[in-house]
Amino acid sequence: MKTRLYSYLKYTGAVLFSFLLLFACSKSEVPREEPVPLEPTENGQLVLIASATDIDENEEVTFTVMVDGKPIEADVYVNNEKINNNKHVFAKVGDYEVMAKKNNYKDSDKAVVEVYKIDIYVSGIQNTTANDASVTQAMLWKNGKLLYELTDGTSFAATVGIALHNDDVYVVGTEARGYTRVAKYWKNNTAHILTDGSNSATVADIAVDYRGDIYVIGTDSNPHKPVLWRNKVPHTVAATNDGRYARAIACSGNDIYIVGNSSSYANTPSVAMLWENSQEIHLTNGVKAGRALSVTVENEDVYVLGDEKSKGLNGQGGQEIGRYWKNGEVTLLDEDPTTFIGLVGGDIAVQDGVVYVCGVWNDGTTTHSVPVVWKNGKRLYKLTEGTSNSAAVAIAVGGKDVYAAGYESNSKGKPVVKVWKNDKLLYALTEGDRRALPSGIAVKRSK
Incomplete structure (x- = not known):
């Protein structure tokens, strides 16, 4: 009787240990959820950044548009004309107003690019x-x-x-x-x-x-x-x-x-x-x-x-x-x-x-x-x-x-x-x- 009770207790303990081990392993294997990047808030303010605003004729400027500190695709306009991408070569002397626009967002402030002529x-x-x-x-x-x-x-x-x-x-x-x-x-x-x-x-x-x-x-x-x-x-x-x-x-x-x-x-x-x-x-x-x-x-x-x-x-x-x-x-x-x-x-x-x-x-x-x-x-x-x-x-x-x-x-x-x-x-x-x-x-x- 003592031997049978001991065997029973031994068996029960093993089962309980296995269950706890399985529970612990199962818990650790639950994948963590990665935070989802927040999209720029609609109706947010576009911010236009120019690689240069004081240049000479025929130099290229690259424009970056940001919302809430994050880059976003948007249209860039030079003197109210949309350019094809975020780069533009300024071929003539003058002051150019540049602005970024996107549906459901507030237009960026105007940036002024000054283009100079060099005579040598x-x-x-x-x-x-x-x-x-x-x-x-x-x-x-x-x-x-x-x-x-x-x-x-x-x-x-x-x-x-x-x-x-x-x-x-x-x-x-x-x-x-x-x-x-x-x-x-x-x-x-x-x-x-x-x-x-x-x-x-x-x-x-x-x-x-x-x-x-x-x-x-x-x-x-x-x-x-x-x-x-x-x-x-x-x-x-x-x-x-x-x-x-x-x-x-x-x-x-x-x-x-x-x-x-x-x-x-x-x-x-x-x-x-x-x-x-x-x-x-x-x-x-x-x-x-x-x-x-x-x-x-x-x-x-x-x-x-x-x-x-x-x-x-x-x-x-x-x-x-x-x-x-x-x-x-x-x-x-x-x-x-x-x-x-x-x-x-x-x-x-x-x-x-x-x-x-x-x-x-x-x-x-x-x-x-x-x-x-x-x-x-x-x-x-x-x-x-x-x-x-x-x-x-x-x-x-x-x-x-x-x-x-x-x-x-x-x-x-x-x-x-x-x-x-x-x-x-x-x-x-x-x-x-x-x-x-x-x-x-x-x-x-x-x-």
Whole structure:
């Protein structure tokens, strides 16, 4: 009896355990219900988001429509015309109103896309024939096409700088008259003479202030000292400036900024200099040869591009180490004394405190120096692969894009003038049958 009762209890316990185990397993196997995503509420407010609202002609904008923080398919209208999808290329200048619509939802607020026109001007020279010794003509290109032949090709001409003011473009240079060079500038296609040709003149740059006053900077040959023409009237730059070379000029408000260097760069160590309204400021100390080559001003901050030798006067070899100064504080482009930084013909541009510099660079890994753009002192990109002679000569900023003018020699050894937009070739300005070189670039962004 005791044995049978024990067996019964044992059997009953096993059944009960199995039941509990089955119940537990069954409970755990009940699938969890996933939360169902909530659809955007009908009659909700559409919100239109544009990938950009400040663009240039022929740029594309992508539109996203949201409701309650979630994307939704909706129709997008540009100036009350429905577009095919959520992307649109704006081909013409103007202000465009964009809105999203969908049945049973509230229309989005209007977004305004502002579309600007970019005009790119490049100054330079081109030989009249395939012979590199032939007469050079002063040229001006606009948006990839020849705008003006500034000289007729009967005497040697050169251009050195370009400036814009309102709807006018100014180019400065020289033209031969007998055995001398006459300084002049062109306003659009009209020449204005600065010197009479009794002595050769050297000019370096041009600037136009907010009033439309025209400033040209150059250097007298005997003795070497800067000369500033304001509306064709010559002025001395400073009271004691013999043995000085002027290289560039910029205007800001009522202030004039001129840069250059003392003495001859090839002889004794020269000093990079800035003249601010005739006040001479030394940017280098003269222990190593230095130059100031270009200048620009933004929001009362003065930026000067230049270089300094990596070794002193008695040091053999050495390279020019490129740099720029912001209000006298220096930023080096490359500290490696074995790396060549060529800034003759290089340029500086600033937008919203971001500094762009163009020039040439060579670390010995390419046959030729490579045109390079730096951003805030760091190499940003190169413009060619260095397989032929090439250089970046001038730089400008238009909107969010950086434009550089330079040249690259073709298989015939002829330099071809080119324009790059950021790191991509935008177009070539010359065909390569004759030697051609750029001297400046200016970009106008307008509506």
